[in-house]
Amino acid sequence: MESALPGNMYNIKEIVLPLRSETFVPVSLPRNAGQPHCCVLVERVNNDLRWKVARTLIRTTDISGVRVLNLYDREQIIEKGTLVSTCEYTDWLRRCQYISSGTPSKDSETRVITLLEDCRSVLSPNEFVKAKKLLLKYADVFSSNDADMGKTGLVQHKINPGEELPIRQRPRRLPxxxxxxxxxxxxxxxxxxxxxxxxxxxxxxxxxxxxxxxxxxxxxxxxxxxxxxxxxxxxxxxxxxxxxxxxxxxxxxxxxxxxxxxxxxxxxxxxxxxxxxxxxxxxxxxxxxxxxxxxxxxxxxxxxxxxxxxxxxxxxxxxxxxxxxxxxxxxxxxxxxxxxxxxxxxxxxxxxxxxxxxxxxxxxxxxxxxEEGIRTDPEKIAAVKYCPIPKDKTQVRAFLGLCSYYRRFVKNFANIAKPLYKLTEENIIIRRHFCWDESCNIAFQELKDRLCKTPILGYSNASKAFIVDTDASDIGLGCVLSQRNGDQEKIKERIFPPPRLHLSVYKYLEPYAKLL
The missing domain is CATH 3.30.70.270 (Reverse transcriptase/Diguanylate cyclase domain)
Incomplete structure (x- = not known):
């Protein structure tokens, strides 16, 4: 494909690009003094990271604009006369019968085989070939060594200390x-x-x-x-x-x-x-x-x-x-x-x-x-299983924080953990004396046992109906969002953790409390 000298393409009117979407932007074609051409090769302009222009090969009789993608989470305005992209006119095209591609380097192929080595048991021979072909195509996306890192200017990190003067700290002694x-x-x-x-x-x-x-x-x-x-x-x-x-x-x-x-x-x-x-x-x-x-x-x-x-x-x-x-x-x-x-x-x-x-x-x-759903990671649960009895309020908070990450797997989590939450309350009595009693010990062991025997939570299906169950007592609130699994009676459940309640809420009658 032969081409003439490149030219610039400017938008012919002000355009507002909606956030995170693609917009068709009308542009003007540069004049060309040569013989008539059949196609235009559109290239992106690299000096503006606010948007991206799709690389395209278009016939001159068809082109009236280019496709522009706004990557940002806010609207962008392209003012009239802004340089949007560059282009080259092409003299002729020839249909390719064969596509010649370079042979992958031995290092790239070795890295790809290593990545796929533990996939052989789940991939059929045909699937393995397709997977290998894809990874070889994008082999340069994977780092070849510790120093092989990319660098992007799509976002730049900024540090804004306001009007504060520079802070200078003395170096610390190293071993x-x-x-x-x-x-x-x-x-x-x-x-x-x-x-x-x-x-x-x-x-x-x-x-x-x-x-x-x-x-x-x-x-x-x-x-x-x-x-x-x-x-x-x-x-x-x-x-x-x-x-x-x-x-x-x-x-x-x-x-x-x-x-x-x-x-x-x-x-x-x-x-x-x-x-x-x-x-x-x-x-x-x-x-x-x-x-x-x-x-x-x-x-x-x-x-x-x-x-x-x-x-x-x-x-x-x-x-x-x-x-x-x-x-x-x-x-x-x-x-x-x-x-x-x-x-x-x-x-x-x-x-x-x-x-x-x-x-x-x-x-x-x-x-x-x-495919079955979501369950807890056994390695993470081991930290809960072998956690020693907390000695102070800080250790109680650390244990509850770890357990709370998986609280959707534990039915009645708030009720079980209530004695432990009481130990973390900010009041003068607790600050003076940390009292670990039998109720705390029962709650501690119950949470550990429940987390070591968690169920598998199925994935929700937005196209099917949901069932909402709420409950309230003088201890707290609870809510379960469930869904029937096909024609079976089995129900997928998602347990929503109840909020921490103000003392006045406990005075509500049960029917009103459920509406919270």
Whole structure:
């Protein structure tokens, strides 16, 4: 295909782009002094991240505009005369009989085979071939080594301390045995383009935190900086609402980004606010570091932009954890490709070690998901099972917090846990004396037993009727949303945790209390 010199395409009237949707934008074609051409190749403009233009090949007799996708969660206005895209006129087209593609590198093929190795038992030979073909097509989405990380400018992290003066903290002393290890970490981050030397008026100390495998994690203590930073209120999705989006799914894949925060750019004027010191030099991050109070909000905003149009249909996302679902293998394969393509376009890389593909059962956010439904993760429940008797109010709160994560699996959770909740109440008697009596011990053991024998919660089906049951007593309120499973008498239940009630509510008569 031969082409003439490229030209610019401008919109001919002001256009409002609705949030997270695609809009047809009328544009003007550039003049061309050459011979008549039959087609126009539309390319996107890279200098504006507010929207994306679909790459298209269109006949000149048909083109009147281009398709523009607004990725943001607010309306965008394209003023008249704005450069929307570029294009090239083509002289002629020839129908391709054969498509020549490069041979995948040996390293790419090895990584793909490793990813699929534990899928052979659930995939047929034909399905395995299709899965391998897809992964080879998007092999560059997976990191090849620890230094192979993407970087996206779709969202930039900002730090807004208001009118506060820069905060400078003295470096903390590190264990002598760890000094060489820290120097190696610094050298590695400089080599990988994560940090650079700084002359910032800000400075935060460094500390080392031990990982589960015994190695040390490099952390910067940004607590003082976070205290003066204006908060970003972008919400993280509710985990229970996220899981409720699942319905009639049979195939699962989970993806995890490679050092996800480090793939997000930080605003140039805010880099100096990330400065830290180990006692030897001053450094600042070139990417979004861990430990900043608004980092989760920035990352969730990024992922929801990258996966616009896919969340709730093809996948679910919570920060850097992505789960792709499908009712059939073909649908699952298609959904995986859509997610891979969006990550590739955003220049985000996945960690192959943390990805689990083409499964009938996966662990996600502390739950085990399968075709049958949702159940608790045995590894997480083990922490409850072997939890010792709390010695103070703080330990009681920690135990209740862990149990409350799975309270939808425990019938009458509030009634059972009431003696423990009483221990956490803020009153003068409790503050003076922590009294663990027999009722507390019974509640403690009952919760542990119930959580170790939890049922499987079925997925809801929005096309079928729901049954709502409410109850009230002088202890608390309860609500169950259930649904019949086909023609059988078996009922899928979702137990809604009751709210913490004001003392005046307990005076209501039972019929009125149920209406709450």
């Amino acid at each position: 002598v045995a760890r000094e060489k290890e820290v120097e190696t970490m610094i050298e590695g981050m400089v080599k990988d383009g994560i940090i650079e030397p700084s002359s910032s008026p800000w400075c935060s100390p460094v500390l080392l935190v031990k990982k589960k495998d015994g190695t040390m994690r490099f952390c910067v203590d940004y607590r003082r900086r976070n205290d003066v930073t204006k908060r970003d209120s972008y919400p993280l999705p509710r985990i229970d609402d996220t899981l409720d989006m699942l319905t009639r799914v049979k195939w699962f894949s989970t993806l995890d980004l490679k050092s996800g925060y480090w793939q997000v750019e930080i605003d140039l004027k805010d880099k100096e606010k990330t400065a830290f010191s180990t006692g030897k030099g001053l450094w600042e991050f070139k990417v979004m570091p861990f430990g900043l109070c608004n980092a989760p909000a920035t990352f969730e905003r990024l992922m929801e932009l990258v996966l616009t149009g896919l969340i709730g249909d093809a996948c679910l996302v919570y920060l850097d954890d992505i789960i792709i679902v499908g009712r059939t293998f073909e649908e699952h394969l298609q959904n995986l490709e859509r997610v891979f393509m969006n990550n590739q376009n955003a220049n985000l890389n996945l960690s192959p070690k943390k990805c689990s593909l083409f499964k009938r059962q996966v662990n996600f956010l502390g739950y085990v998901l399968s």
